[in-house]
Amino acid sequence: MSALVPSDGAATLDGEAPATLEVSGVTVSVSGREVLRDVSFRLAPGQLTALIGSNGAGKTTLFRVILGLQAPTAGTILVDGHPRARRNPMIGYVPQRVFLDPDMPLRARDVVSLGLDGHRLGLGLRRHADQRRRVEEMLGAVDALRFADSRVGNLSGGEQQRVLIAHALVSRPRLLILDEPLANLDLRAEREVVDLLGRITRDQGISVLISAHDMNPLLPVMHRLVYLARGRAATGTVEEVVRPEVLSDLYGQHVDVLRVHDRILVVAGADERLPAGLRHAGSAAGAAPHTERWEP
Amino acid sequence: MGAVSAIFAAGFFQNGSVHAALLAGAVAALVTGAVGTFTVLRGQSFAGHATGEVAATGGSAAMLGGLNPLWGYLGIAVIVAGAIEALGVQRPRARDLATGLVLGAGLGIAGLLLYLDTTGTSTSGAAVTVLFGSLFAVTRSALPGMVALGGVSLALVVLTYRLQLLTALSPDLAAARGVPVRLVSLAYLLSLAVAVSLAAETVGAVLATALLIGPPATALRLTKRPGLAVLGSGLIGVAAAWAGTVLAYDSYYWPPAGRSWPPSFLIVAVVFGLYLGSGAVQRVRGRRRAPLAPGAVPAATA
Numbered sequence: 001m002s003a004l005v006p007s008d009g010a011a012t013l014d015g016e017a018p019a020t021l022e023v024s025g026v027t028v029s030v031s032g033r034e035v036l037r038d039v040s041f042r043l044a045p046g047q048l049t050a051l052i053g054s055n056g057a058g059k060t061t062l063f064r065v066i067l068g069l070q071a072p073t074a075g076t077i078l079v080d081g082h083p084r085a086r087r088n089p090m091i092g093y094v095p096q097r098v099f100l101d102p103d104m105p106l107r108a109r110d111v112v113s114l115g116l117d118g119h120r121l122g123l124g125l126r127r128h129a130d131q132r133r134r135v136e137e138m139l140g141a142v143d144a145l146r147f148a149d150s151r152v153g154n155l156s157g158g159e160q161q162r163v164l165i166a167h168a169l170v171s172r173p174r175l176l177i178l179d180e181p182l183a184n185l186d187l188r189a190e191r192e193v194v195d196l197l198g199r200i201t202r203d204q205g206i207s208v209l210i211s212a213h214d215m216n217p218l219l220p221v222m223h224r225l226v227y228l229a230r231g232r233a234a235t236g237t238v239e240e241v242v243r244p245e246v247l248s249d250l251y252g253q254h255v256d257v258l259r260v261h262d263r264i265l266v267v268a269g270a271d272e273r274l275p276a277g278l279r280h281a282g283s284a285a286g287a288a289p290h291t292e293r294w295e296p
Numbered sequence: 297m298g299a300v301s302a303i304f305a306a307g308f309f310q311n312g313s314v315h316a317a318l319l320a321g322a323v324a325a326l327v328t329g330a331v332g333t334f335t336v337l338r339g340q341s342f343a344g345h346a347t348g349e350v351a352a353t354g355g356s357a358a359m360l361g362g363l364n365p366l367w368g369y370l371g372i373a374v375i376v377a378g379a380i381e382a383l384g385v386q387r388p389r390a391r392d393l394a395t396g397l398v399l400g401a402g403l404g405i406a407g408l409l410l411y412l413d414t415t416g417t418s419t420s421g422a423a424v425t426v427l428f429g430s431l432f433a434v435t436r437s438a439l440p441g442m443v444a445l446g447g448v449s450l451a452l453v454v455l456t457y458r459l460q461l462l463t464a465l466s467p468d469l470a471a472a473r474g475v476p477v478r479l480v481s482l483a484y485l486l487s488l489a490v491a492v493s494l495a496a497e498t499v500g501a502v503l504a505t506a507l508l509i510g511p512p513a514t515a516l517r518l519t520k521r522p523g524l525a526v527l528g529s530g531l532i533g534v535a536a537a538w539a540g541t542v543l544a545y546d547s548y549y550w551p552p553a554g555r556s557w558p559p560s561f562l563i564v565a566v567v568f569g570l571y572l573g574s575g576a577v578q579r580v581r582g583r584r585r586a587p588l589a590p591g592a593v594p595a596a597t598a
Contacts, residue, residue, distance in 0.1 A: 067472045095468040105525035118462035
């Protein structure tokens with residue numbers, strides 16, 4: 001890996017708190033193709049980290065490895081300093097695209113309760129008072145009390161996302177990971193979810209890792225980012241990572257970083273400055289930098 | 297007393313076949329309704345329907361061998377359920393194709409076996425019995441087996457209830473929580489196999505779908521609580537089975553006089569009627585609640 005690509009060493013972690021998640025040298029090969037190559041980063045408590053990359057950059061694979069649903073070809077994952085167990089109560093997870101049918105007989109409250117005991121056998125008819133209190137508390141924390149007794153399938157996309165976040169948080173994890181939580185949300189819902197995630201990170205003192213293809217909505221709340229392209233990762237603050245030299249090296253193709261008002265656009269630039277062999281490497285891998293969505 | 301005798305024709309409560317029919321219908325409907333709730337939740341109505349219909353192959357084979365068709369239904373349904381799990385087809389389109397192919401092949405074999413049943417032996421009503429059921433012909437000797445099977449199926453539902461809900465919500469989410477998703481699916485498919493076998497024994501292999509999908513669809517319209525949906529679906533099924541049995545007994549006095557209407561038809565008719573009725577209830581409730589929640593939550597029903 002090039003020296004240009006910043007990666008987290010122990011020295012770069014802010015403060016003395018132990019990492020809630022430590023990913024070191026993770027490589028994943030699927031039938032001979034490297035989906036992730038030597039990815040390393042650490043997450044500190046109370047920090048919100050964005051995992052940015054276009055479709056096919058390896059975001060979902062990285063999440064599957066962190067969740068223990070897929071074994072890395074090389075590298076290690078430590079959660080709170082311990083090797084990750086298959087069912088890790090330390091990790092709360094909000095998957096991408098949960099299809100909630102309006103017919104489903106599940107209230108928002110039931111979905112949050114399943115976050116506490118959905119992995120247990122039996123009917124769970126006798127919930128303790130403190131369990132019920134915990135569910136109420138979480139519904140309140142994500143501002144979902146108003147629709148707690150509505151069917152989840154009838155809620156709006158943003159409301160469903162908040163319920164799923166409460167589901168993930170109710171068991172008091174140390175790390176919350178969300179796979180594209182902003183996809184398919186309108187601007188207002190997007191703003192609500194982003195504000196909520198910022199608040200949760202601050203109030204609960206947990207690490208939050210959010211994948212997204214566009215970093216802009218997350219800029220106001222994120223502390224650091226992991227930028228994935230072609231299976232490789234650059235890690236650090238926005239100022240450290242989102243620079244033309246770092247991202248060009250990551251993509252293997254010249255990219256420009258434009259700042260328009262408070263938005264950052266990463267665009268494929270003219271690539272005369274790179275040797276011919278590198279010019280089309282990025283697009284050949286199907287992971288060329290894309291023009292960020294522009295919304296007035 | 298007048299009202300009672302107007303509903304229950306003479307001899308209803310003394311008739312042995314009626315007792316057997318009431319018990320068999322209740323067990324089958326209760327189990328099928330409860331299990332069917334998860335079939336609907338998983339969006340696998342077609343696979344559930346196919347399991348029931350392909351079970352006709354086993355039922356007709358069992359009759360050819362002089363056995364109670366129940367054991368034939370069960371054998372085939374378990375095999376089909378196992379095959380669905382072994383194939384593990386996650387993509388809905390591919391799953392529909394595979395299900396359709398198995399369904400076609402299975403019914404083809406059933407057609408052959410039923411032909412042999414009706415031509416080779418004295419059981420001339422075999423085709424009707426296997427495909428459309430004959431509740432009043434359920435023998436007393438089959439009842440203990442039916443009750444035991446129903447108990448096993450319900451036990452699976454109770455044991456894996458929360459796991460099934462979480463898996464239906466999102467298999468990814470369940471897997472991340474350490475839920476053995478494939479094992480949970482297998483438990484569901486086993487309870488489904490038992491449920492459709494019981495339903496096939498009472499209303500026939502073809503009409504098993506009606507008991508599997510109708511009561512849950514009705515219950516899902518009436519409640520938004522998962523536990524109530526499962527329980528309600530089972531009870532709606534039982535109500536339909538009993539109402540159908542009573543009507544079938546009474547129908548001896550309906551035109552054309554002297555011949556009873558088939559209970560399977562009447563049960564399915566009640567199931568469908570209840571479903572239509574639940575739609576009306578849903579609309580009335582929706583209208584009553586709509587003004588209370590302006591704009592924000594679209595039609596928070598039930």
